[in-house]
Amino acid sequence: MSTEAAPWTRPYFWRSDARAMLLYFVFGEFPQELKLDIARHGSAGLPAGMTMHRFDKNTLAHWQGHPLRGALAELLRNDDAETFRIARAAPECILLRGELDDPPTLDYLRDTLGVVGALLDVGGKVVIDPQMLALLSAQAWRGRYADGGASPREHVLILAHEEGDGTWVHTRGMRKFARPDVSIRGVPQADVERAGALALRLVEMQAQGMRFVEGTALETDGIPAGMTARLGGSPEDPRFNNVHVEFVWPDA
Numbered sequence: 001m002s003t004e005a006a007p008w009t010r011p012y013f014w015r016s017d018a019r020a021m022l023l024y025f026v027f028g029e030f031p032q033e034l035k036l037d038i039a040r041h042g043s044a045g046l047p048a049g050m051t052m053h054r055f056d057k058n059t060l061a062h063w064q065g066h067p068l069r070g071a072l073a074e075l076l077r078n079d080d081a082e083t084f085r086i087a088r089a090a091p092e093c094i095l096l097r098g099e100l101d102d103p104p105t106l107d108y109l110r111d112t113l114g115v116v117g118a119l120l121d122v123g124g125k126v127v128i129d130p131q132m133l134a135l136l137s138a139q140a141w142r143g144r145y146a147d148g149g150a151s152p153r154e155h156v157l158i159l160a161h162e163e164g165d166g167t168w169v170h171t172r173g174m175r176k177f178a179r180p181d182v183s184i185r186g187v188p189q190a191d192v193e194r195a196g197a198l199a200l201r202l203v204e205m206q207a208q209g210m211r212f213v214e215g216t217a218l219e220t221d222g223i224p225a226g227m228t229a230r231l232g233g234s235p236e237d238p239r240f241n242n243v244h245v246e247f248v249w250p251d252a
Helices: 057-061 070-079 081-089 107-121 138-144 189-207
Strands: 019-028 050-056 092-101 124-129 134-137 157-163 166-172 181-187 230-234 242-248
Touching (some): 050 057, 057 092, 070 081, 107 124, 157 189, 181 189
Parallel strands (some): 181 242
Antiparallel strands (some): 166 181
16 A cells, blocks of 8 residues: 655754765565565655665675674674574675755655665565664564654664763764764763753754754753753764764763
8 A cells, every 4th residue: 555755844954064874785685676665665766866776695795885794793793693694694785875965854764764665575684774783674674664764763873881981972873864963971870861861852853953053052951051062073983973063961
């Protein structure tokens, strides 16, 4: 049953000079002629700027960008060894990637996700989303994006690491929205949950189009005063693979 593609709005949209970047790998065994029912997944087709490439296993074996090798592969294997094995055994991989000037809606994401969903209908077994270090079986992908995947939370990873001056709470994946990832330093152990909730809120607001400028002060209920935005980083930063906006948790 086909469904009309509903718009995904960005109500706080304020255009930036950044570009949204999407990257997905779909491993499986596909028919020679791909016939995708994208409308069934609420997609209008790959947006301008996105491309789809098909690789066989032999070609992948000599490809330096192979997501099942190196440090990323170790992370993915440790996360789900069986799904990793299925991906490694797959005879083919379809790569979806592209960059788009900061879009005023999230329709580009909706449409790309719909293509991924349609690929899973015709032989796809595993999806890798390297921007959020995610390895998902077809069943797990459908479960996560069963409602269309409109929630920004489903596309971004929130992490917490212990450091000498407290916990570092940060995100990965905001490049999908042409926005910086969030970094919150020096969080006391007792406040990690609050900092995580704040990071999630900032993810949602940025995905909906909000932008930070240098020195923006956060004024949010339940968050201590004195947190100001500092912009930095680059897409080559391996901690984020993106620029980031950083805040320091105030001393009690």
